[in-house]
Amino acid sequence: MKELQIYGSGGHSYAVIELVRSLAEYNPVHVIDDNPKVNSILNVPVYLTNEKFKSMPTVIGIGDNYARKSISKTIDAPFPSFVHVSAVVYPSASIGAGSVVFPNSVVDAAVSIGEFCVINNNATVSHNVKIDNFVHVAIQASIAGGVIVGEGTLIGAGSVILPEVKIGKWVIIGAGAIVTKDIPDNAVVYGNPAKIIKYINERK
Structure with a gap:
């Protein structure tokens, strides 16, 4: 090994x-x-x-x-990606360097997952979703088809993102939130339907 x-x-x-x-x-x-x-x-x-x-x-x-x-940005080393054997990753999906897909997750057709992402246990990423770098999709979160997720976003445990929604960079989506419309950069959202609670400082 x-x-x-x-x-x-x-x-x-x-x-x-x-x-x-x-x-x-x-x-x-x-x-x-x-x-x-x-x-x-x-x-x-x-x-x-x-x-x-x-x-x-x-x-x-x-x-x-x-x-x-x-x-x-500080390590000069190769970063393999890892996908648990129980995860379902469709052949047309792509997973970037340094990303990790945990048990029982589903990464559907034509999904693009960026570098250094975490797709946690039992998460579902539906078809034609684009996830940028450094995103964390928490346990049992569900992302519907055609969603775009910006860099650095955290999608909280058990949350649901409805189809074709665009989520900005460095967004925090609270656990159990139901996201029905686009979210701007640096927003923190909670609830059903999800509403903006505040904004956080931009991270680069």
Whole structure:
């Protein structure tokens, strides 16, 4: 098996390590972190980033979209993508470098998923959806056909995005929200139907 390093020692890295191991193509040899709080994760040793970093295949085990973007710009390493064996990914779909698709998710026909995205457990991404880089689709979220999702957006657990909606960059969609119309950049929305609660500072 090929050696792999994981960046990040928080809770998300546990799920990433288990996913990688289940595919039996890469062996997670260590975890690196700028400020590690633990010595190992699932028997994988954790080191301070500048002590152990190597230019080997790397996956970023961090759920926060902005952190993934920042880290991706600092590491000169290949970033494979990982898809759990129970996920359904249609042949016409594409998944960008560094992205991770977790168990029981569905990525439908003609879907484009960008780089460093997270498609979490039991999420559904319907046909002809375009997801930009650094997006996190949380557990049991559902994105209907023809939706466009901008960079850095978080689609909360159990939320539903209705067909042909356009979601801007760095949007936060609250858990359980039902999104019925377009959402501008940097908006935070909650509810059914989802309404803008506030705006957050632009992230680049």
